Amino acid sequence: xxxxxxxxxxxxxxxxxxxxxxxxxxxxxxxxxxxxxxxxxxxxxxxxxxxxxxxxxxxxxxxxxxxxxxxxxxxxxxxxxxxxxxxxxxxxxxxxxxxxxxxxxxxxxxxxxxxxxxxxxxxxxxxxxxxxxxxxxxxxxxxxxxxxxxxxxxxxxxxxx
Amino acid sequence: xxxxxxxxxxxxxxxxxxxxxxxxxxxxxxxxxxxxxxxxxxxxxxxxxxxxxxxxxxxxxxxxxxxxxxxx
Amino acid sequence: xxxxxxxxxxxxxxxxxxxxxxxxxxxxxxxxxxxxxxxxxxxxxxxxxxxxxxxxxxxxxxxxxxxxxxxxxxxxxxxxxxxxxxxxxxxxxxxxxxxxxxxxxxxxxxxxxxxxxxxxxxxxxxxxxxxxxxxxxxxxxxxxxxxxxxxxxxxxxxxxxxxxxxxxxxxxxxxxxxxxxxxxxxxxxxxxxxxxxxxxxxxxxxxxxxxxxxxxxxxxxxxxxxxxxxxxxxxxxxxxxxxxxxxxxxxxxxxxxxxxxxxxxxxxxxxxxxxxxxxxxxxxxxxxxxxxxxxxxxxxxxxxxxxxxxxxxxxxxxxxxxxxxxxxxxxxxxxxxxxxxxxxxxxxxxxxxxxxxxxxxxxxxxxxxxxxxxxxxxxxxxxxxxxxxxxxxxxxxxxxxxxxxxxxxxxxxxxxxxxxxxxxxxxxxxxxxxxxxxxxxxxxxxxxxxxxxxxxxxxxxxxxxxxxxxxxxxxxxxxxxxxxxxxxxxxxxxxxxxxxxxxxxxxxxxxxxxxxxxxxxxxxxxxxxxxxxxxxxxxxxxxxxxxxxxxxxxxxxxxxxxxxxxxxxxxxxxxxxxxxxxxxxxxxxxxxxxxxxxxxxxxxxxxxxxxxxxxxxxxxxxxxxxxxxxxxxxxxxxxxxxxxxxxxxxxxxxxxxxxxxxxxxxxxxxxxxxxxx
Numbered sequence: 001x002x003x004x005x006x007x008x009x010x011x012x013x014x015x016x017x018x019x020x021x022x023x024x025x026x027x028x029x030x031x032x033x034x035x036x037x038x039x040x041x042x043x044x045x046x047x048x049x050x051x052x053x054x055x056x057x058x059x060x061x062x063x064x065x066x067x068x069x070x071x072x073x074x075x076x077x078x079x080x081x082x083x084x085x086x087x088x089x090x091x092x093x094x095x096x097x098x099x100x101x102x103x104x105x106x107x108x109x110x111x112x113x114x115x116x117x118x119x120x121x122x123x124x125x126x127x128x129x130x131x132x133x134x135x136x137x138x139x140x141x142x143x144x145x146x147x148x149x150x151x152x153x154x155x156x157x158x159x160x161x
Numbered sequence: 162x163x164x165x166x167x168x169x170x171x172x173x174x175x176x177x178x179x180x181x182x183x184x185x186x187x188x189x190x191x192x193x194x195x196x197x198x199x200x201x202x203x204x205x206x207x208x209x210x211x212x213x214x215x216x217x218x219x220x221x222x223x224x225x226x227x228x229x230x231x232x233x
Numbered sequence: 234x235x236x237x238x239x240x241x242x243x244x245x246x247x248x249x250x251x252x253x254x255x256x257x258x259x260x261x262x263x264x265x266x267x268x269x270x271x272x273x274x275x276x277x278x279x280x281x282x283x284x285x286x287x288x289x290x291x292x293x294x295x296x297x298x299x300x301x302x303x304x305x306x307x308x309x310x311x312x313x314x315x316x317x318x319x320x321x322x323x324x325x326x327x328x329x330x331x332x333x334x335x336x337x338x339x340x341x342x343x344x345x346x347x348x349x350x351x352x353x354x355x356x357x358x359x360x361x362x363x364x365x366x367x368x369x370x371x372x373x374x375x376x377x378x379x380x381x382x383x384x385x386x387x388x389x390x391x392x393x394x395x396x397x398x399x400x401x402x403x404x405x406x407x408x409x410x411x412x413x414x415x416x417x418x419x420x421x422x423x424x425x426x427x428x429x430x431x432x433x434x435x436x437x438x439x440x441x442x443x444x445x446x447x448x449x450x451x452x453x454x455x456x457x458x459x460x461x462x463x464x465x466x467x468x469x470x471x472x473x474x475x476x477x478x479x480x481x482x483x484x485x486x487x488x489x490x491x492x493x494x495x496x497x498x499x500x501x502x503x504x505x506x507x508x509x510x511x512x513x514x515x516x517x518x519x520x521x522x523x524x525x526x527x528x529x530x531x532x533x534x535x536x537x538x539x540x541x542x543x544x545x546x547x548x549x550x551x552x553x554x555x556x557x558x559x560x561x562x563x564x565x566x567x568x569x570x571x572x573x574x575x576x577x578x579x580x581x582x583x584x585x586x587x588x589x590x591x592x593x594x595x596x597x598x599x600x601x602x603x604x605x606x607x608x609x610x611x612x613x614x615x616x617x618x619x620x621x622x623x624x625x626x627x628x629x630x631x632x633x634x635x636x637x638x639x640x641x642x643x644x645x646x647x648x649x650x651x652x653x654x655x656x657x658x659x660x661x662x663x664x665x666x667x668x669x670x671x672x673x674x675x676x677x678x679x680x681x682x683x684x685x686x687x688x689x690x691x692x693x694x695x696x697x698x699x700x701x702x703x704x705x706x707x708x709x710x711x712x713x714x715x716x717x718x719x720x721x722x723x724x725x726x727x728x729x730x731x732x733x734x735x736x737x738x739x740x741x742x743x744x745x746x747x748x749x750x751x752x753x754x755x756x757x758x759x760x761x762x763x764x765x766x767x768x769x770x771x772x773x774x775x776x777x778x779x780x781x782x783x784x785x786x787x788x789x790x791x792x793x794x795x796x797x798x799x800x801x802x803x804x805x806x807x808x809x810x811x812x813x814x815x816x817x818x819x820x821x822x823x824x825x826x827x828x829x830x831x832x833x834x835x836x837x838x839x840x841x842x843x844x845x846x847x848x849x850x851x852x853x854x855x856x857x858x859x860x861x862x863x864x865x866x867x868x869x870x871x872x873x874x875x876x877x878x879x880x881x882x883x884x885x886x887x888x889x890x891x892x893x894x895x896x897x898x899x900x901x902x903x904x905x906x907x908x909x910x
Contacts, residue, residue, distance in 0.1 A: 060682070089509055096519065116537075184291075210511065
């Protein structure tokens with residue numbers, strides 16, 4: 001089985017776009033850390049007030065998005081060749097992206113509720129929340145990766161034996 | 162040849178299974194006459210994933226050495 | 234008298250779902266071969282006892298769970314066996330069906346997962362299959378409850394007709410050569426050991442020809458048994474086990490050919506997902522990504538629920554302060570004891586439930602067997618087995634079921650090692666302590682990462698200890714790795730929920746009983762104290778002079794080299810009874826003190842003896858958490874280790890090595906963190 005000739009370039013470009021967007025998100029996560037902070041992390045003793053920022057959390061998220069980017073970029077040449085395994089890889093990466101996206105969104109909603117509860121006693125927490133967690137790029141990807149599922153559902157339109 | 166030497170994605174037929182493991186693998190469908198194919202190795206190289214009787218089974222290379230197969 | 238129904242089937246065929254639907258009870262559906270090791274029973278229609286046997290592929294004596302199933306059938310003689318078959322993989326499932334047929338027991342077949350089979354264009358001729366198997370076959374989709382009524386009706390009908398599916402006891406006919414040998418063995422048995430399994434003589438003969446260890450052992454113990462074995466050896470070629478397996482599959486192929494059609498080229502979602510989850514380069518990074526995300530998720534999602542409970546308890550406390558007399562003993566019990574201590578535990582219920590939700594999801598999705606496949610090489614290098622990996626993963630929920638799940642591991646050495654290293658895997662009960670104090674090491678934002686580091690450290694210690702046990706103490710061969718990579722299944726909300734609830738319920742029960750008792754005990758100990766003026770015991774003395782403080786002071790010298798205060802010592806001592814009460818102990822001891830920034834801050838302020846610099850506190854707190862991670866999980870865990878190993882020696886080893894390693898690591902962390910300067 002392989003991918004229909006006409007769909008190959010479409011799928012490969014799609015995976016390229018996804019790959020690039022994930023690289024972008026990953027970079028955003030790393031920048032979120034701030035340029036000076038990683039240096040401070042290495043040059044100061046634990047317990048200093050600097051560690052209020054969740055450096056390591058952003059770093060982990062940056063790495064996750066980088067991994068997703070790698071998955072999509074890796075599938076690009078295989079989709080171009082039209083192999084079945086390329087198709088499988090692309091869809092699989094989409095499903096993982098969807099799962100991670102769903103995870104982040106649930107997390108964000110939970111954060112939102114938590115901040116809302118805390119704001120009963122301390123309205124100041126909103127300000128911090130808007131700046132640190134207000135907009136998350138993963139959402140758009142979570143939703144966009146739904147599109148990949150749609151491709152999988154209609155796989156007869158893409159594959160030929 | 163031994164199952165551990167079979168190239169990936171090549172259909173083969175089991176000829177014999179060592180007595181040491183037969184009681185363990187027979188229930189999983191690993192018996193002479195059955196068709197088998199190696200799909201992939203684990204990321205760390207071992208164990209192997211086999212396709213046998215329409216399902217996926219994982220065995221270590223060590224056990225695959227005890228299974229004789231021939232290409233078909 | 235009630236009738237016994239025994240459910241049996243391969244792992245992952247939805248056996249537990251059938252059990253739940255038949256009995257109307259909540260149960261546990263796992264996608265991992267070997268989780269259902271516990272025997273589970275329920276009632277159907279009040280007159281049938283339903284027994285859920287372990288998921289097995291065969292009835293060989295080499296694995297404990299297969300022996301449990303086999304012994305139950307041979308010795309307890311259930312009135313009816315319900316064999317659950319996977320419609321998507323009928324061929325291999327029929328192998329067990331044929332082993333059961335050889336036992337000549339009343340049987341019916343449930344053909345489950347019909348929905349998945351339909352999706353894959355698999356066609357099964359159910360009537361023909363029933364005819365060829367000689368017993369009723371009922372198609373179902375157990376997880377949705379479809380076809381269950383038909384199963385129930387059939388069972389009732391079988392018992393009301395009194396026919397007990399007689400047809401199913403028609404024995405399987407093998408080739409003439411084999412049949413001859415079976416007959417000769419049967420005659421030998423009849424002559425020399427007439428009482429040995431007299432109602433299952435044909436089966437006993439087959440097992441003797443197969444040189445089945447268990448049957449040989451049993452017959453050797455009976456008079457003239459040895460004679461039978463000797464005589465059988467004269468005409469047996471030694472390859473009967475082999476030949477019989479082949480012949481069973483020949484008959485099965487025949488049946489499959491007549492009743493079963495499938496699309497060869499079908500690619501399934503599982504195939505697609507495996508391309509990526511088991512990928513050469515991406516498989517392991519994805520594994521770590523999943524693990525990290527799961528902990529992060531647990532921590533974040535439970536936060537608002539925890540806040541909500543805290544707010545509620547706070548409001549309740551305020552109400553009580555206003556309404557009840559300030560100096561009454563019951564006000565103190567409720568405020569300090571129940572809200573302060575027990576409430577601190579209840580606040581973590583959402584956290585533990587989320588943790589179980591995540592674990593249940595992973596288990597039900599089918600990813601765990603992939604994780605074992607990805608990690609087996611590593612486990613093997615450590616002298617462990619892929620199955621050990623799943624036990625270790627279960628330990629993240631609770632070490633007790635994890636220790637019990639080791640029964641599925643065949644080799645004794647592997648099993649002991651897995652049991653002994655499991656305690657290093659951080660269970661849910663330890664999590665509240667990390668959450669309470671984790672924010673004071675690298676700041677609030679890094680709590681998740683600190684927690685991850687503790688979990689990771691636990692894994693590292695488990696690995697090192699496994700190496701130590703396997704290479705130094707038990708030098709045995711590791712059992713073969715035979716693992717089915719079953720289909721991924723989208724976990725259903727219902728069953729993941731049930732699964733989470735079943736485990737979470739255990740926590741609540743524990744919280745309700747042990748923890749409540751311990752907390753009230755602690756409150757009493759805290760309320761009674763030595764009056765400094767009279768030197769006598771009195772009620773309501775200063776907390777500094779209470780018996781609880783006395784216990785703390787008694788044990789504090791043990792922790793003096795670590796610079797821990799008596800309050801820290803109280804947490805450790807009571808944490809030995811149950812880790813959940815560590816937080817409760819702090820809540821109770823510090824109930825009288827005011828701290829707007831919460832209990833964690835207060836605890837950190839009181840954790841060290843006087844003279845430890847503020848800059849060194851993060852290290853001291855981290856060392857404390859490391860000790861909490863590594864010392865004995867709880868008394869109940871030791872009980873489970875004793876039960877499973879049956880040895881006082883190994884139980885003692887389990888208790889002492891954890892404490893020793895925890896203590897040494899805490900010392901080292903203190904040294905590095907500058908606690909002593």
